[in-house]
Amino acid sequence: MEPGRPTPRTAPAVSFSGAVRTYGAVRAVDGVDLTIARGETVALLGRNGAGKSTAIALLLGLCAPDAGRVELFGGPPEAAVRAGRVGAMLQEARAVPRVTVGELVAFVAGRYPAPLPVDRVLRLAGVAGLAGRRVDRLSGGQAQRVRFAVALAGDPDLLVLDEPTAALDVEARHAFWQSMGAYARRGSTVLFSTHHLEEAEAHADRILVVDRGRIVADGTGAQLRRAAGGGRVSVDLAGRPAAGLDLLPGVRALEIRGDRAHLRTEDSDATVLALAELGAIRGLEVAPASLDDAFLALTAHAPVERR
Numbered sequence: 001m002e003p004g005r006p007t008p009r010t011a012p013a014v015s016f017s018g019a020v021r022t023y024g025a026v027r028a029v030d031g032v033d034l035t036i037a038r039g040e041t042v043a044l045l046g047r048n049g050a051g052k053s054t055a056i057a058l059l060l061g062l063c064a065p066d067a068g069r070v071e072l073f074g075g076p077p078e079a080a081v082r083a084g085r086v087g088a089m090l091q092e093a094r095a096v097p098r099v100t101v102g103e104l105v106a107f108v109a110g111r112y113p114a115p116l117p118v119d120r121v122l123r124l125a126g127v128a129g130l131a132g133r134r135v136d137r138l139s140g141g142q143a144q145r146v147r148f149a150v151a152l153a154g155d156p157d158l159l160v161l162d163e164p165t166a167a168l169d170v171e172a173r174h175a176f177w178q179s180m181g182a183y184a185r186r187g188s189t190v191l192f193s194t195h196h197l198e199e200a201e202a203h204a205d206r207i208l209v210v211d212r213g214r215i216v217a218d219g220t221g222a223q224l225r226r227a228a229g230g231g232r233v234s235v236d237l238a239g240r241p242a243a244g245l246d247l248l249p250g251v252r253a254l255e256i257r258g259d260r261a262h263l264r265t266e267d268s269d270a271t272v273l274a275l276a277e278l279g280a281i282r283g284l285e286v287a288p289a290s291l292d293d294a295f296l297a298l299t300a301h302a303p304v305e306r307r
């Protein structure tokens with residue numbers, strides 16, 4: 001073992017260093033450095049094509065990095081997968097014909113060294129009522145929950161979920177997050193990908209914003225809002241002209257609705273001080289940037305090449 005390297009007992013659940021994966025000219029994962037501690041629940045948040053699924057494929061050892069290193073629990077992903085430490089729910093999965101949900105989960109559980117009892121898995125995934133149903137006769141949402149059950153069956157230390165709620169309606173989504181939360185609270189590490197900001201903020205300890213193969217932000221929802229900077233400031237115009245408000249310090253955008261000026265600012269304090277100097281603080285309201293604002297700011301594509 002290299003000196004200074006963590007031992008398999010202390011190593012983080014997931015570690016990427018300088019990981020790159022290309023498909024022709026596309027750098028699907030473009031130099032990612034990342035550590036996920038054991039027990040964390042982390043969301044990979046990004047648009048279509050941002051590189052989430054490719055990062056997950058690297059992490060599961062389904063493909064190898066062209067450069068850099070990817071490790072799970074201090075060793076190659078294949079070793080962690082072989083040892084039954086990883087459960088995954090991927091986007092594409094074909095149903096096995098004829099077997100029932102109960103048979104499928106029992107079969108998968110039987111391949112792990114220390115699986116959860118099958119009835120417990122079925123309950124956790126919310127599919128206990130479907131145990132006798134054939135897996136090729138399920139609705140999209142039911143099939144998705146069965147895939148979650150399959151991911152849980154081996155009682156993995158690391159659960160990896162690629163867009164787990166994509167086919168679920170509101171009620172099933174809610175039930176899914178409850179199950180996932182219950183599993184995470186047992187101390188497992190969970191990594192899930194999503195397009196939904198609210199889901200990432202509500203269900204993860206930490207959000208990684210992925211854009212064009214890179215991690216462009218890493219933190220809680222509140223931290224991302226702050227990192228994106230600023231907020232929204234609004235005041236009553238009280239008959240005064242709005243001209244020039246867009247030139248105040250920090251202001252990025254000005255919108256007039258009725259007799260009110262709405263300012264998007266990257267520095268709320270500076271903008272409010274300047275408004276105060278103008279005596280224009282009637283009906284003053286200051287709000288932090290929304291998570292949507294933050295996401296848009298963090299993934300805005302500048303014409304210049306980023307770092």
Ligand SMILES: Nc1ncnc2c1ncn2[C@@H]1O[C@H](COP(=O)(O)OP(=O)(O)OP(=O)(O)O)[C@@H](O)[C@H]1O
Pocket residue numbers: 023026027028046047048049050051052053054055
């Ligand atoms: N097998 C492949 N062959 C060629 N290009 C690929 C392959 N897999 C992914 N890509 C490309 O790599 C980039 C990242 O794709 P990836 O599927 O990782 O993104 P994603 O964030 O998971 O997207 P989505 O949210 O749509 O699932 C995209 O430009 C995609 O077209």
